[in-house]
Every structure is written in C-alpha cells, then in structure tokens.
Amino acid sequence: MSNSRHLPEAPTDIRDLAATASVTAHWHDGHQVVYASSGVLAVHTAESRWITPAHRALWIPAGTVHSHRAFGVTRLHLFGIPKATSPLKLAEPTALTVTPLLRELLIAYTALGGERETPAGRRMRGVLFDQLATAPEQPVRVPAARDPRLAEVCRLLEEDPSDSRGLEALGREVGASGRTLTRLFRQDTGMTFPQWRTQLRLYHALRLLAEGRSVTSVARLCGFATTSAFIDVFRRSLGHTPGSYIHSGQKSHISGWSLHNVGVGLVWGP
Template identity: 85%
Template sequence: MSISGHMPAAPTNIRDLAATASIAEHWHDEHQIVYASSGVLAVHTDRSRWITPAHRALWIPAGTVHSHRAYGVTRLHLFGFPQELSPLPVAEPTALAVTPLLRELLIAYTELGEDRTTPAGQRMRAVLFDQLTLAPERPVQVPAAHDPRLVAVCQLLEEDPSDSRSLEALGRTVGASGRTLTRLFRADAGMTFPQWRTQLRLYHALRLLMEGRSVTSVAQLCGFATTSAFIDVFRRSLGHTPGSYLHSGQTGSGGAPRDSPRAD
C-alpha cells in the first residue's frame, strides 16, 4: 500500500499494514493523530523520525510531509481534523502518551464510520479532544543530521547501535574533533550526543522487540551495558518495561513478560 503527494483532508479511518509495508511521503491540510493499536509504526519527516508503539500516538501537524513504515503486522487508527479544531498548540510532530481511555477512544472513534457525524459521534470526538489535551509528550525521536560530518557519525551508529565508542573516537573515524561534533549535535540535532544515542538505541530496541527478540538479546544488540540498564532506560523513557511491552501483544507472540535476563 502506498500513498503519495498532497491529500487535502486528513482521513479518519483504520488501515491494516502488512509487516514492512510503507506509505510514501504525503501531506495534509489538516492535523492528524496516528495510532498503532498493534504492531509498531515508524514515521519519518525530513527533520526527524519517530517510532510509535502501543503506548504512543503521533500528532502530525497540517502541512508536514511525512511517510510511514510498519514493523510487524500493524493496525493504524487515523484521526484527522481541521486546524481550527486543534486541541493543542502543536506546530511540530509530537509523540503523545496514550492512556487506556485515550486508546479506547481512538479505536472506537476511528471504527465509527459514517456514525461519526451523529450527535453521539460528535460527543465522542469532544471527549477525545479533551483526552488529547491531557496526554503528556513521551517521544522516541531520532532527529536527522544534516552536516556531512555528523551524518557520517550517525551512519556508523545506525549500522551498529551497540558501538560504544566515545564521540572523540568516532570523530577520528570521520575527520572531526569531539568538540566539533558535540557542538554539531546540539545545533543540528537539538540534543546532546548521549541523548541522541539513547534515542537511537530505543528506536532500534522497539523494532527488535517487535521481531520477538528477548529483552536480554535486545539489550546486547543495542549497546546497553546490562539488561537491567536497558530496562531502566526503557521504563524512564516510555513509562513501561520492555516485558510489559512484549506482554501487551505487540510482538504477536502472546508470551509472558521477559524482563528477567535470559540467554537466547
């Protein structure tokens, strides 16, 4: 499935994507909330990329050119609305924490079809807007690099998130000093190098968990010093443990939580 170009109205509906399916770059004249109730969705813009597991929804402002990629069989719930109805003053793509109530509202409203225009449907939308105003930002975001030296460093870590070299050591590989790269990360990516690397590792971790990898395996592949350290960073960043993420059914394995270290 692919969509490209300008779509004036942001649709409100449900879409099922096969594993690794993508939706090509496009933009709307309206705002849109994108939520994956199963699977994992990556959303890319020219400035950054986000990954949205079941505990996150992504706010995509009107006019933002973006594309999607599914990891695992993914069910998308798309909620579009005119700019004048916006419940939040959000000008950039923003990842929002999804409470149990917000999750059920997003699922129910996108399933209504033509009934969304009825008084009951309009009341549901009003409650949905109320819940969106209460949803805190909880992103897994990897800002894009533009400076060639920074792009080279980021590419090295994309290829191997477990690479634990310092910024100074990475800089020697691409011909830039650690001080220069530190400055570039703040100016180009809007965050420090450790913050960016943590976001990158979490991004890859969510994808690997979606593939059914164990928590211990994912911690090793993504460069965390210990499984406990991975669990702690995951919980602080996403509000859930990797085990509860697996247990939520996102991997489709139906297995029990696997926060305890174990061998593959």
C-alpha cells in the first residue's frame, strides 16, 4: 500500500457505496470506527483482511493504512476519534461486536451533522464511547502470509475456498512439507491452518450472502461439508445464523428520528 493517501482528519459521517465500490488505500491522523449498517464491507491492511457484516464494526487505529470494498449496496457509518480522546487503547485494527444499542448510537451520531457539538450531541458521544469501550472483540479476519510458499498456498485457497485438500497435498504444489506449512501458519498468521481456513471461508461466505446467494449455495461454494455444518460454524463464529443475517443483518433498522437526519446518495470524497 505504498501509494496510500494521507487524509489527516478521520471523518464522521455517512457514505453510501454501490455494490463492489472500492476506496483506495489511505490513512488518518486520528482513530476511526467503520460500521456498515447495510451491506458488507471488507477492510484491507498490509497485514490482514477484515469483513464487517451488520453485527460488527472495525476499529482502525490512527496511522493505519487501509482500503475498503463494498459487497452489496452498503451504507457506511464513519466515526472519527482524535487520538487524545480515544475510548480504546487498541494499537491494531480490531473487529468489535455491535450490540443493538451501539448500532443505534452509531447510526444516530453519524447522522447528526453540525449538531454533534451541541450538549445533546456531546452526551450522545459520551455514551457511544462507553459502549465502544466495553464492546467484545469478535473478528472475521484473514491474516496475510509473508513466506512465499505459504502465500502461494493462501492464494490457491483464496481462488477456490471449497478446496478441501490438507497441507500435505497443498505443500506438494508449492515445494514445502505439511509440517513446514503448519509451522508457517502459526508463525505468519498466529492461527492454525484449520482456523485460518475457517476465517477465509467465512470471509467469502459473507461476501456471497451480501450478493444474494442462497445459504445452500454459499455452503457449497465455500467448502463446507453440508449446509448444516455451515450454519453451525456461522452461528458459533458470528452469533447469528446465515438466514437471520440475510433477513435482518442486511437491513438498516433506522428509527424515524435517525432516518430524518440521514442523507442519501453520498459518495466517497477525496
């Protein structure tokens, strides 16, 4: 991400992104919380990729070079936080669970515009800080590999998440033993191979669900043995079934007060 842009202020506002729209690599002087109330947003850094469905937000620390890509029509809520007033002490990007209260606060506060510095706006920001400080960390994160042999294995699985081969078989294609690749997964990603592959499959599953694919077809395309196995892994990892995600997570549950303040048709500025 050597061609990244420096955008000093981390904005607080709402952006509507078309399906497959992307935002080039950039970084801010302040921290930022990124939340998609509808659609699915992928956030990439040099070290990892995250995907943030409607039950997750991503904390992006100041100075972190990152890019975005939307899957499905996505409403993006951006909350910029100066370093001096940060409610979190996280030095790395982190996915946070979005409770119903945190969701409504992010939607309402990013819609306030010029009213954020009124007494009511400052009180809302204080509650928002309290909620962020206690939000559990629950990522769907795909760490990048540094070793070229492991990077090639990751590329093969990225191209076909349904590939069910083990590390010995994959290693024969890249010139490394299964034992070596096992060590490299721990060393480069901090995960075991099964853990990493599950994260990769969930990453692709969320993208495909956002594109309108059925739960059954997503399970097959992402390499889960059965639809039931996919539903079980999805629920244990994200706290919801794929079906409930499709029917509720994709919708923007904006209250009448919030809807009155939300602008539409916004595009990403420089």
